[in-house]
């Protein structure tokens with residue numbers, strides 16, 4: 308927890324560091340791990356928003372922080388040669404329209420950054436933030452993710 312918030316607030320230096328850390332290892336696995344973290348956080352937020360789980364402001368902030376953290380550097384995890392392999396669900400469109408792909412990632416980063424200082428303020432505010440964040444997931448997945456199975 309303490310480490311996570313330190314990461315959040317030390318700004319660009321920490322961001323560059325986390326991107327460098329991400330770049331090591333298998334990029335397909337790394338980008339799927341990032342999306343799993345984002346998906347898990349979104350699930351926590353969604354359950355709170357729907358009242359399935361009790362609202363907890365600091366847990367909401369932590370989850371939104373994790374989304375913001377995990378989308379940073381995400382688009383660097385698609386080097387040439389990783390179009391296929393593993394069980395990737397990445398669409399070839401990523402390599403055809405890299406600018407659009409980056410713009411969709413930036414849209415999620417911006418939505419999460421805007422929501423981050425808000426979601427701890429109450430259930431209504433959390434609910435109001437879900438649309439822009441969830442919409443950013445959907446926009447990118449529609450264009451750039453091919454769901455297998």
Ligand code: HEC
Pocket residue numbers: 335338339340342343345346347349374394395396397398408409411412413415440441443444445447448451452
């Ligand atoms: C910039 C584009 C982009 C955005 C924004 C985005 N995703 Fe994804 N997501 C992808 C791509 C591409 C994959 C497939 C990655 C792969 O398999 O190589 C993916 C995969 C996933 C997966 C499957 C991970 C796995 O392999 O098990 C989940 C879950 C997921 N995204 C959730 C989310 C949620 C929730 C949001 C919004 C909060 C979101 N994504 C926003 C592009 C995006």
